[in-house]
Amino acid sequence: MDSTSGGKGTRRGAWRGRALGQGMTLAGAIVFVAFACPRTALATPKPPTSWVPAASSNYTPSGPRHLQYVVIHDIEGGASGAIAHMANPSSHVSAHYVIGYEGHITQMVADHNIAWHAGNWSVNTKSIGIEHAGFAAHGGFTEAEYHASAALVRWLCDTYHIPKDRHHIIAHAEVPDPDGSGFGGSGHHWDPGPHWNWPHFMSLVLAGGGGGGGSVAPPPAPPSSSGSLAAMKVTVPNLNVRSGPSTANGIVGGVHDGQVYVSMAASGAWRKVWFNGHTGWCHGGYLTHVHATARKVTADALNVRSGPSTGFAIQGQAHHGELYVPLGSSGAWQHIWFGGAARWFHGGYTSGVGL
Numbered sequence: 001m002d003s004t005s006g007g008k009g010t011r012r013g014a015w016r017g018r019a020l021g022q023g024m025t026l027a028g029a030i031v032f033v034a035f036a037c038p039r040t041a042l043a044t045p046k047p048p049t050s051w052v053p054a055a056s057s058n059y060t061p062s063g064p065r066h067l068q069y070v071v072i073h074d075i076e077g078g079a080s081g082a083i084a085h086m087a088n089p090s091s092h093v094s095a096h097y098v099i100g101y102e103g104h105i106t107q108m109v110a111d112h113n114i115a116w117h118a119g120n121w122s123v124n125t126k127s128i129g130i131e132h133a134g135f136a137a138h139g140g141f142t143e144a145e146y147h148a149s150a151a152l153v154r155w156l157c158d159t160y161h162i163p164k165d166r167h168h169i170i171a172h173a174e175v176p177d178p179d180g181s182g183f184g185g186s187g188h189h190w191d192p193g194p195h196w197n198w199p200h201f202m203s204l205v206l207a208g209g210g211g212g213g214g215s216v217a218p219p220p221a222p223p224s225s226s227g228s229l230a231a232m233k234v235t236v237p238n239l240n241v242r243s244g245p246s247t248a249n250g251i252v253g254g255v256h257d258g259q260v261y262v263s264m265a266a267s268g269a270w271r272k273v274w275f276n277g278h279t280g281w282c283h284g285g286y287l288t289h290v291h292a293t294a295r296k297v298t299a300d301a302l303n304v305r306s307g308p309s310t311g312f313a314i315q316g317q318a319h320h321g322e323l324y325v326p327l328g329s330s331g332a333w334q335h336i337w338f339g340g341a342a343r344w345f346h347g348g349y350t351s352g353v354g355l
């Protein structure tokens, strides 16, 4: 959901989506689609949807568009709240589709019209926005939701020739701010958050086979080289670190956009990292591999401090064999990512390891 839609739309024109965008309930339309567009006829049919039109003041009417993106959002709640919000003429936000926990799909804006969802007008003009019941901070996305959404996205990609890859099926968190100051659109939203299971979702999107006009790329992330040491950079504003490799495990801390940690093991899509003198697990879909020279601790225990001298408070301890990635240094002191923050330890008790 996005309360800073960047809509910039006109309000002229009543809602008139059904005839152009939907029409699938008309037998004539089905015949037309099947014979006029063989590629579509071969693809998975559109999953069932119900219609609740967004208020006409919440989107911009348009003719057929050249669609390039599907933007994945979460609602920060259940479907009914989003549907009511978009039907409210004063909300000035909308998305094309809303998917509930039980997998029910509600269409609110015809595909050809421009919904106000991304906080970036250019992206709005080229995209379909899909809202999902759930929360960025703690997920809650259901299997029914993933399956319904994947079937819808597969149909959208086949119908509008959008490549089924993570360059074109993107998170709201991956939409640039139009002023270049970051991502998540003008509101710097971070949905759908780290609990959205991208590898699982993309595998479902691709499960229906090829089609569409673009390449059918394998699912994105989880970085390769499982088991070997790798420097991994966090790509979302807030990423939970858990005690084990699934969302069923407790949260032991958080890491943040741009921070780099060293992973030493993998389990499925999850990566085990040295985090704060202990280890934790992060979902690899929100990490990207980078090259770095890490510092390997050679002392049994090494104090980690808030500044580059023994005059600063001890924040924790790193242990023999652990690796941390420096973001800089001051004299003999190394400035490292440690426990979600930038801390310091003395480089004299470490050695460099290229990753």
Ligand SMILES: [Zn+2]
Pocket: 001, 002, 072, 073, 074, 117, 172, 189, 191
């Ligand atoms: Zn959003």
